[in-house]
Amino acid sequence: MSSTNELKEIASDDITCDPNSYEAGSGGFGDVITGYHEGLKQEVAIKVFAITGGPREKARLEKIIKEEIQHLLKADHENVVRVLGYVKWPFTMGIVMEYCKGGNLRELLLDTSKELSLAVLVRFLSQTSSAMASCHNLPGKRLIHEDLKPENIMLTEELQCKVGDFGSAELATYSTLATMNPLKRSKKDRPQYTPYYTAPEKLKDPTMKPIKEHDVYGFAMTIHMALSRKHPYPRGDQNRLLDAIMKGKRPDCQEIQDWMQTLVGEDREIAEQLQLLMERCWDQDPTKRPTMTEINIDLKKLLKKQNPESLRSQVSSVAREMVVNHPFNAESRVPLHYFSPRTGRFEVPSTSSSGSEEQTTNPTQGTLAQAQSPSRQVKTPTTSSRSQHTDSSSSSSTGVGRFLETTEESVRIITSLEYVREPIEGAQQQVSSSSHESHILTTSRAQQLDQSRDASNRGEEGAQTQTPLFSSQHIPRLVRTEQTGESDHFNQQILNYVELLKTKKYEEAKTIKQQISKSFESQPGVTAEDLEETATKLRDDGKNLETILLLSIAADFYVRKNPDIAAAESVVECAEEIQETIELLMENSDSSSKSRNREIVSDHVIPLMRDMIQQICDLQINEEIRLLGKVWCLNYIELSQYYIGDLASMETTIKLGIELMETNLGNKSSKYEVYGTLFNNLGVVCEETSRFKEAIEYFTKAIEVYKSAEDLTEEKRKKKIARSEMGLQNNIENMNK
Template identity: 35%
Template sequence: MASQSNLREFDADDILCDPNTKSSIVGSGSFGVVLVGKHKSLNKLAVKVMECHGGKQTKERFKQCVMEELGKLQTAQTEHVVRTYGWLTLSCGMGIVMQYYEGGNLRDFLLNNRITKGIPLRLRQLAETADGIAFIHNLPGHKLVHNDIKPENILLTRDLHAKLTDFGGAKLAATTGSTTVRLPATGEKIQFTALYTAPEKLKKVTMRPKKEHDVYGYGLVIHMSLTCEEPYPPTEINTLTNAIIHGERPDCDAINDLKASLENNDKGTVKVMEEEMKECWEHNPTKRPHITEVRDKFQSLVDAQNPVAILEQVTNSVRQMDLTVKRPAETQLVPIRQFSPRDQTFLTTQESSRPAVNIDLPSTSRDTPAGQTSRPQQMGAAHDVTSPQQKGDVTNTNLDDIFQPKSGSNEKSRLVQKYSDSVKRGKYNKANLIKQQLSRLIAGQVKTTANELKTFAVKLRNAKKFTESILFYHIASDFYAKQQSPDKAAKGLKDCAWQLNETNKSMVDSDVTNKPIVKDHVIPLIADMRHQIQTLPQVDDKIRCVCEAECSCNIGYSLYLIGSYQLWEETIRKGITLLKRKLGDDAAKYVVYGGLLNNLGFVCQKTSRDEEAVKYYTEAIEACKKTKDLTEEERKRLMDSSQDSLRIAKEKLKK
């Protein structure tokens, strides 16, 4: 437990925030959000707000976890670990009150292409991070393990010094519900970040955290510091996890390019950093170095640098980051007590005192599959998951302005072109980074909605601007994921996945040489949307299941387009199994179930297994008869499609 003598409990009315969440929310993750606020004696500070729902026992466990994290943070007070002041209690959960660091987190810093990042500066940040890890690993009588080392958990001061943060995310996830893994035996939930998790931990998620796991994650941090790119391209989480367990590591081509572009001193430094990186992510944990060894080696390199040169690099980077913030008037500030983590907004005094509103279960959106004879069926939304007249929607936005440069320069237009060029050259990782940058710009500068972005993407697809269409479906999915209603968020993500599948079809029909884009870029995007649906908190179980299955159906159709029949069949079978496991006999009530059965019959027919094809086409027809989310016209069209395919399969059997 945290020491009451060193930490204090804050009154939630004494910390004031800007009600404009674009200014007050400075970070977010599976735990919740981080707000920046003002206190009468401490001035500017950060509050990590964590939401908890459940009964008395759940809330008691949650409070215990928060206090344990506070205790760890208090014990680990040192130069390169965040400074902690205490905690506060909210109606929705709790908050940890910390010093505010204006430089943001290391991930955002490294991925920002507009910032010049010298090698000596990056080296200093790595040495400071290693020092923070080494400190907690060697605490007398405590010897903590962080268990979630990643760039997002390394904060930067205004002078770009590194501070280690977030010592309780994995355990906190067990009571907040923001989890990614449920253990089959106990039902306990565990959160981890697969990209930065050691292979032995991925293989056995119940394994007790070890120092070697932190060292492995630190190796991935070195990689991002050197490449300024995400360590892995977008990949379905299960596929990525399996690859890491079997020895997959990030591509180092960008590091070779970096070395080729540097002068001798920096080139030698990068060579040492790369060597340490590879030792840290050794598959055998016993061969990984102690973090103190890495720290000492990096610190000796920092000591050999010209301090004036590092200071100049910091000055240039800070100027490019533009850390100036428009300060709201004192009269505009509101107490942090009024913040709603679920809605990510500040409620009025009256709203914040109301009980939570129960949202009725919406009916599953009707689908209109394009079932055609001798072709697999696709899952598609017949209408938007949110009404265009929904309160807060803006219907007069002209997104076409993005393609019309003004005053000789339009940053958004330039990013769209860069994205398109990157996709066409197969630089998909770079394209995704550009998408993130454009998505932030649109969120901050353009009054638009998820529906409008999706409609704009349809317009681009119809104009055969396929790569641009993919980009705006992807951005629309970002907006849908932030919907206040979790059910609408899941349906919006599912609809974007279907639209991407439609784009795949149009793109391949237009030019078969586009198949690599489908295979290596768009299918992983759809898989990522499916993963977001899987991990969204508080989604109705049936809606989550159906949306996930529809994404699987669309991934399968895209695999069909590129001729990957084995993976297509595996994806279909997983979708069918999911529906049966979650919905039982009710699975047939949803059109996606019959669609998957029809497509399984189709893949069997394509691979000369006509007897199996007959079986699955017959099951698809029976399922279609029971489907509730279809009009009679839609039912007839789907049944005609399956019956025609069944007739062809039976004729082949007779021969």
């Protein structure tokens, strides 16, 4: 492949697939399906990405993926999986790559029934280091993998190594994904690191920018698996092990040393040099690790010591024993456009004897049965609830529109936090915590003035439809039962929950929530992801209280499933989604329901969000990560308090978050975006209560933090500083009036 190739879209009709055998596995960003490129006359693999959100979010993620593909096109190396282009579906994209039929290196190394000579192992390592050295030295932009491991080293039929799955890597040029704080990323944005192959400095600080030395550490662990033919660490307490790794623990090498004792002559010398290289590569101090170029030079020297004819014979012998994956039967393949990312399967219309298309049929053999499993399904996005429920407050309002700093770039929450004021007559009105009716705008003011609310989308409290919550319209696989009455039972429980909230019976509502949670637990296969997806669809239907219920239950599921850092991230995400839903609930409440909804949020929903903080506190994870999780949740609580007009409680919550960071992190607090966000929002509170001098102090502090925060892209840093500077200037003007 020429490095001058430009990024190009491949028509879905140019690729055909076997609908009965098409899944090749899954990677950091999505599932991989196999096909055949009719124009190039070669087999290909397509990594499918799920793109969620509204048009702006779709465009943002499309841009990121295209940038990644464009960069990968420059990795023109025989030992890097070639990228051919991309293919598109509505709201979904896929990267088209060459297909490696031999599986991956991990599978081969762990299959001890296959004898691998030292020469073959050195060849594997030499090819891998050659690929990574090339990627680390690309002109203009270096490519860092960040998840280098045997599973991401693919094999051809001829046993040639090809480094792949760069889809889960982060670009070293501080791309959007590389510098976002992992505790506030959405799932689709989080890099998929493998803990045991992750460098200790990255384990200590997940927000650390990618560096070449991280790949060198991953390569050391790959050497260990090659020499030991085992996983680097035995199963056990993951959190305890990761703490030990951060303090310097490395895999046991006793079995490798015992094996080396069985070698003689030059083979033993080569094995000993490999062990020394491995130990240099996993040095605790990243500055002491060799570069991939240096590693490749050393390995090429070791490879030259092998007899070429003998090595070719050994490679051919192993290749003959391998089970080569052939992706499909040529006679049964169909165009790729029949593949539905929504269902994760091919939906091919059957044809009647007259040649007309009848209903769509879904093959059920082979891997298609797996595609029905939640873990194998490629989800397709729903329309953003924000795009359906934009605020269009009357232009005659005398309230002051405010833009708070939030943390997600999704269109469903506040992404633009500029200080934009509504025109007002007379002097500025002081907004108290009891009469606060500010308008939180999400699109440009001109757009909003041209839009009007749909009366049917005013939330629960307007004309509530009686559509069953768990019909196929929402999520067909959530309730797995042949008993139709079971679905009715779920629906009735949730309707009871909402009714209890409306009648201020909050303790009883909490009891019902626990009962619903247990009911879901009794359903085999129901996951937290299912609940979160259903919540999104309910929110799109204007069922905001039901949405909050499912999100709080999803947080419970995440913690019970896997009480680690990933659970903390997911709980924070659920809290963020609840905050989004509260915003929608209040924006779309009519005059008769606003007071009641404000009380529901204050007395029931915010306590649920505080329970999420306790869930994070109970996790056995890194202290700094636990603290950041708590503070992000506090951030979403204070924003929720803003939406219900409780500025006094909002101020208390913000100050608690600031105190937590300063007490536990000291000067390190300024490393994190959320610290600046809290100060910015505190400035908003002070301005809205006419405390302009304090507002100036807090906006100034926010600007200082944003300038030093390490988890911000340069583009996002500029925007945040500009917003706080607007707030600062407005309050200086207010002081001078």
